[in-house]
Amino acid sequence: MLTKSRLIQLVIMLSLLIGLFIWRTIELSPVIEKNQEESVQSDKVEEVLCDFSEPCVFNSLWGAFSLSVEGGKIIPEQWFHLTLESKVENWQVSSAKIIGKTMFMGKIPIKFTEATNIAGKQQSTGKSMLGVCTEDKMLWRLDIVVEVNGQPVNLYYDFLIVK
Structure with a gap:
């Protein structure tokens, strides 16, 4: 009551x-x-797929970072070489990894070289390999963290691998 x-x-x-x-x-x-x-x-994630037939550009607050693949194509179970370059000065890759977006296949770390100045642009290179997926199409994300003057900047490059 x-x-x-x-x-x-x-x-x-x-x-x-x-x-x-x-x-x-x-x-x-x-x-x-x-x-x-x-x-x-903060940096906006661009939902643009890179096909690497030409360099893929990510625009950050610090400036544009261009990523290219030697040969213009990523083929599963084959080594591919990456080149990251920018007109931005004083940057270094602090970490890089490839992550499956449509299916989790682990995190594949990539070690990039120290950025060097080549023809007015700073450039860093890395090498990696992807495994074959059971799906016909697999969406991946290359997640690169660069430090510009000590400040971390996240760069995202999404790409599709087709069997």
Whole structure:
């Protein structure tokens, strides 16, 4: 049975919960706005598939990074050579890996050379190999993290391998 004291207790608890909800919402608003501003300023993932018949370009806040494959094609179970280049100065590849997007086949690490200046552009090269997938088509992502003046920049290159 709902007595007068129980009703008062329920109203007090409801008021307390509503007050805490409003206080937490107001307190978190600057953090949420700051995170949204940072995500707007971060590199946008371009949903463009690279076919590597010509260099694939990723535009970051620091500038454009161009990735090319020697021979213009990636064939499973064969070594392929990658070249990452940019007019941006003072950058180095800190990590790189290939990840299956349509099917998880592990993370394939790639070691890139130290970036060197060649004809006004900085260039770094790497070498890798992909396994054969059971699917006829496999979507992959090459995820490269470069450091530009000590700041990490994520570069994403999506590509499709067809048997």
